[in-house]
Amino acid sequence: MTETLTIRRPDDWHVHLRDGEVLKGVLPYTARQFARAIVMPNLSPPMTDVAGVSAYRDRILAAVPEGVDFTPLMTLYLTDATDPDEVERGFTAGVFVAAKLYPAHATTGSAHGVTAIANIMAVLERMEKIGMPLLIHGEVTDSHVDIFDREAVFIERTLIPLVKALPGLKVVFEHITTEEAAQFVAEASDRIGATITPQHLHINRNAMLVGGIRPHAYCLPVAKREKHRLALRKAATSGSAKFFLGTDTAPHAKHLKEAACGCAGIFNAPYALESYVAVFDEEGALDKFEGFASLNGPAFYGMPVNEGTVTLERMGTSVPETVDANGTMIVPFHAGESLGWRFAS
Numbered sequence: 497m498t499e500t501l502t503i504r505r506p507d508d509w510h511v512h513l514r515d516g517e518v519l520k521g522v523l524p525y526t527a528r529q530f531a532r533a534i535v536m537p538n539l540s541p542p543m544t545d546v547a548g549v550s551a552y553r554d555r556i557l558a559a560v561p562e563g564v565d566f567t568p569l570m571t572l573y574l575t576d577a578t579d580p581d582e583v584e585r586g587f588t589a590g591v592f593v594a595a596k597l598y599p600a601h602a603t604t605g606s607a608h609g610v611t612a613i614a615n616i617m618a619v620l621e622r623m624e625k626i627g628m629p630l631l632i633h634g635e636v637t638d639s640h641v642d643i644f645d646r647e648a649v650f651i652e653r654t655l656i657p658l659v660k661a662l663p664g665l666k667v668v669f670e671h672i673t674t675e676e677a678a679q680f681v682a683e684a685s686d687r688i689g690a691t692i693t694p695q696h697l698h699i700n701r702n703a704m705l706v707g708g709i710r711p712h713a714y715c716l717p718v719a720k721r722e723k724h725r726l727a728l729r730k731a732a733t734s735g736s737a738k739f740f741l742g743t744d745t746a747p748h749a750k751h752l753k754e755a756a757c758g759c760a761g762i763f764n765a766p767y768a769l770e771s772y773v774a775v776f777d778e779e780g781a782l783d784k785f786e787g788f789a790s791l792n793g794p795a796f797y798g799m800p801v802n803e804g805t806v807t808l809e810r811m812g813t814s815v816p817e818t819v820d821a822n823g824t825m826i827v828p829f830h831a832g833e834s835l836g837w838r839f840a841s
C-alpha cells in the first residue's frame with residue numbers, strides 16, 4: 497500500500513475567496529494547499545471591470561499570510577453590458593486570465609449575470625480571437641426546468657450551440673455534476689475542459705435529503721443521483737487531461753446556511769486535498785492524482801506547472817465541526833468526519 501504520495505504543487509481552478517474580513521479568514525486555507533487559484537468574481541457588487549478586478553487582486557495579495565507563496569488568478573464577471581475592449585484590455589495587461597459566465601439568477605451572486613448568450617456574442621468572439629478562456633456555470637434558469645435537470649438541459653440548449661458557433665473558444669465547464677456533462681466534455685475537442693469538486697465525487701443527493709435536510713451538503717449545481725457521482729469519479733480518475741481540480745470552495749456563515757432559505761455553497765478549502773485523494777485512493781487511481789491536481793489545469797490554461805511538491809500521508813485526519821474564519825463560523829465539508837489522508841507539507 498502507498499503510504500505517502502508526493503506530487504507537484506497543485507492549483508485550485510475554481511475558488512470563492514469573498515472579500516473583507518472573511519477573505520482574510522478563508523484565504524490561508526487555500527494558500528496552504530495550492531500554489532495558484534482561479535478566483536471567482538461573484539462578489540457584491542460583481543467584479544465587472546479592469547479597475548475593480550485589479551483592486552480585488554491587491555486585497556487578496558495583502559491577505560496572503562507572511563511567507564506563503566500564493567498567486568491569485570483573477571476573472572472578470574460577464575454581464576449583458578460587458579465591453580469587448582475592456583475584456584481585451586484586462587487580459588492583455590494580465591489583470592485577469594479568464595471571464596466567467598453566470599446565467600442570470602443561476603447561483604449565488606449571479607443576479608447581474610448574462611440573460612442571453614446573444615447579448616455577449618461580441619465579447620465571446622473577442623475572447624476566441626485573443627485566446628482567453630470562458631468559464632461557465634452551466635445551468636439553465638428556465639423555471640420550467642427541474643433543478644436536477646438544469647445542467648443537462650444547459651448542454652443541449654446553450655453549450656452545444658456555443659461551441660459550434662465559436663470553434664476556437666476555450667471553455668471550462670465548471671463544477672460538473674452529471675454523467676451528461678462528463679460525457680460531453682470527454683467527447684468534445686481539447687478546447688473544452690471541466691473542473692470537478694470534491695463534494696460531487698463524495699456525495700449524491702441523498703446526503704442532502706435523507707434523515708433530515710442537510711444544508712451543508714447544498715451547493716449549486718445541486719448534487720445529483722448516484723449514477724452521476726459514479727460517472728464523475730470515473731472521469732476524474734480516468735487520466736483524461738480534460739478534467740482538473742476545482743474545489744468551488746464557497747464559504748457562507750453557518751447561520752446563513754442553517755436558515756429557512758439557506759445559501760448555496762460548500763466550504764471545502766480546509767481539507768481539499770485530503771478529500772480528493774481519498775477518492776483517488778478508493779478508485780485505485782493514486783497514479784492519476786497528480787495529473788488531475790497539478791498538470792491538467794496548467795496545460796489547459798497554457799501556464800507552466802508549479803515548482804516544488806506537496807506530500808500527502810495515509811493517516812487519519814479529523815475534520816472539525818466548524819472553522820473560525822477570522823470571526824465568521826463556517827462549517828467545512830466533511831465536518832465531524834475522519835478522512836484517511838493527511839496533508840503533510
Ligand SMILES: NC(=O)N[C@@H](CC(=O)O)C(=O)O
Nearest residue numbers: 512603604715716746760761
Ligand atoms: N457553488 C455554490 O453553490 N455557490 C457559489 C457559486 C457557484 O459557484 O455557483 C458561491 O459563490 O457561493
Ligand SMILES: [Zn+2]
Nearest residue numbers: 603633716717
Ligand atoms: Zn457556479
Ligand SMILES: [Zn+2]
Nearest residue numbers: 512536744746
Ligand atoms: Zn463556484
